[in-house]
Amino acid sequence: MTSPTLRNLPRVASKNRHWLGLGSLLLGLFCWWLAARVSGLPAFILPSPSDVWTRFIKALLDGSLFVHTGVTLLEILLGLGTGVFLATVLGYLVAKSRALERALSPYLVASQAVPLVAIAPLLVIWFGPGMFSKMLICALIVFFPVLVNTVVGVRAVPPALHDLMRSLRASRREILIKLEVPAALPVFLGGLRIGATLSVIGAVVGELVGADSGLGFLINVGRGQYDTALVFVAVFTLIALALMLYGFVILLEKKFLNWQER
Amino acid sequence: MTVSKFPILTVQDLSVVFPDNNGGLNALDDVSFEVCPQEFICFLGPSGSGKTTLLRILAGLLRPTEGQVHFVRSQQPKIGMVFQQSNLMPWRTVMDNIKLPLELEGMGESKARVRAQEMIELVGLQGFEDNWPRDLSGGMAQRVALARALIHDPDLLLLDEPFGSLDAITRERMWTELSRIWQARQPVTDGPGKTVIMVTHSINESLFLADRVLVLTQRPGRVKLDLKVDLPRPRKEDIRYTPHFGKLARKLREAIE
Numbered sequence: 001m002t003s004p005t006l007r008n009l010p011r012v013a014s015k016n017r018h019w020l021g022l023g024s025l026l027l028g029l030f031c032w033w034l035a036a037r038v039s040g041l042p043a044f045i046l047p048s049p050s051d052v053w054t055r056f057i058k059a060l061l062d063g064s065l066f067v068h069t070g071v072t073l074l075e076i077l078l079g080l081g082t083g084v085f086l087a088t089v090l091g092y093l094v095a096k097s098r099a100l101e102r103a104l105s106p107y108l109v110a111s112q113a114v115p116l117v118a119i120a121p122l123l124v125i126w127f128g129p130g131m132f133s134k135m136l137i138c139a140l141i142v143f144f145p146v147l148v149n150t151v152v153g154v155r156a157v158p159p160a161l162h163d164l165m166r167s168l169r170a171s172r173r174e175i176l177i178k179l180e181v182p183a184a185l186p187v188f189l190g191g192l193r194i195g196a197t198l199s200v201i202g203a204v205v206g207e208l209v210g211a212d213s214g215l216g217f218l219i220n221v222g223r224g225q226y227d228t229a230l231v232f233v234a235v236f237t238l239i240a241l242a243l244m245l246y247g248f249v250i251l252l253e254k255k256f257l258n259w260q261e262r
Numbered sequence: 263m264t265v266s267k268f269p270i271l272t273v274q275d276l277s278v279v280f281p282d283n284n285g286g287l288n289a290l291d292d293v294s295f296e297v298c299p300q301e302f303i304c305f306l307g308p309s310g311s312g313k314t315t316l317l318r319i320l321a322g323l324l325r326p327t328e329g330q331v332h333f334v335r336s337q338q339p340k341i342g343m344v345f346q347q348s349n350l351m352p353w354r355t356v357m358d359n360i361k362l363p364l365e366l367e368g369m370g371e372s373k374a375r376v377r378a379q380e381m382i383e384l385v386g387l388q389g390f391e392d393n394w395p396r397d398l399s400g401g402m403a404q405r406v407a408l409a410r411a412l413i414h415d416p417d418l419l420l421l422d423e424p425f426g427s428l429d430a431i432t433r434e435r436m437w438t439e440l441s442r443i444w445q446a447r448q449p450v451t452d453g454p455g456k457t458v459i460m461v462t463h464s465i466n467e468s469l470f471l472a473d474r475v476l477v478l479t480q481r482p483g484r485v486k487l488d489l490k491v492d493l494p495r496p497r498k499e500d501i502r503y504t505p506h507f508g509k510l511a512r513k514l515r516e517a518i519e
Contacts, residue, residue: 163343167321167322167420182351182353257353259396
């Protein structure tokens with residue numbers, strides 16, 4: 001029998017890939033350490049990994065990292081939730097009505113043509129430096145990819161399955177729940193994956209423009225005080241947040257799209 | 263099979279015109295026929311004869327431009343439909359696909375599962391209950407589609423070239439399967455039985471399965487011949503080599519051309 005050995009092949013390969021990821025991470029860390037060491041740059045320009053680690057522990061212990069991460073995370077979750085909700089509802093309606101699509105498309109395209117970073121200051125002026133303006137920026141940046149994917153997903157529902165449901169006298173609600181939602185889910189989750197990572201950017205952009213708390217605020221503080229290690233700490237925390245959100249969407253995909261081929 | 267003389271379905275002067283740029287496309291023209299309970303009738307015709315359009319009207323998916331469809335038993339008959347492609351929901355297992363019509367009727371989960379299990383056994387798919395449609399061959403997927411079309415005891419079973427996408431060997435096997443399943447689902451006493459309307463472009467398929475074959479002409483579709491198939495049931499695959507089968511096939515062939 002040759003099949004057992006053949007079956008082992010992919011498993012070995014995936015194990016190797018795990019090591020590759022960890023290896024490249026360690027190599028990157030080493031290069032950073034080496035660069036900080038060899039270049040002789042002062043710590044306020046390029047802090048070494050150990051400086052950043054020390055700063056991280058300090059920010060952790062005095063509670064500031066916790067508070068600012070909490071603020072940013074809350075902004076992200078509120079913005080992401082609002083953006084995804086509105087985009088899904090509107091996306092469904094647009095998918096169902098060509099007239100609505102015609103009426104809205106100029107606005108939708110225009111909203112994409114204007115870089116959000118450029119109007120973020122406006123939003124902060126109008127809605128203040130508090131949480132609401134960040135939530136709004138976050139929701140706006142998430143809105144478009146989720147909307148587009150919802151439209152594409154709902155439009156891609158096979159017409160033959162609509163025929164099937166109608167021949168079984170399914171109600172509008174049954175068609176929505178038993179056909180359109182599950183059929184559109186793969187494409188929708190693809191949009192959510194993009195939206196989730198963008199939402200982090202949205203919150204930080206808002207905070208950089210004007211805020212009194214959050215990780216973006218922490219970056220501004222670190223820059224102002226030449227506490228570059230703190231900037232690094234904030235950036236890495238943001239990366240961790242983005243990875244966490246991304247991982248959560250992947251988890252949703254694993255749970256709900258188990259019927260798809262890998 | 264005893265076929266009741268009173269029609270369950272009457273179709274009168276059916277015409278369908280699809281609007282287009284030059285005056286509309288005439289898909290069906292003045293089609294009239296009657297179907298009796300438990301009858302298996304087949305519409306035979308080349309592509310473009312409006313076969314699928316006719317089925318869509320009977321399924322309530324399309325309104326005719328003119329004419330009437332009248333069901334004796336109720337205004338809205340229960341429909342079971344099998345399409346050219348199996349048309350399964352890829353996110354549902356075999357079991358869940360088959361019990362969809364019962365879910366839509368609001369039947370309880372455990373009762374629906376028992377009924378679905380019966381259907382799975384009837385179409386010979388034991389052991390595949392929890393498989394995804396992606397794991398099924400074309401023939402197996404079409405069996406699932408057939409089980410799904412029959413599970414809620416429809417008044418009318420509509421088959422739209424259900425074996426057209428299968429290879430020749432599987433297709434002929436499915437003919438025998440279909441007539442076995444159709445007969446297994448007939449009530450013992452004279453009650454509401456399974457009335458089947460099938461469209462196909464295969465002469466052999468129509469003669470093997472049907473009690474009556476109606477030949478439709480090329481666009482616009484008109485009923486050109488209404489042929490009673492008096493071949494004995496159950497029909498075995500070698501019935502195709504009998505002289506009577508050959509005679510009927512020739513009549514159909516001549517009507518098509």
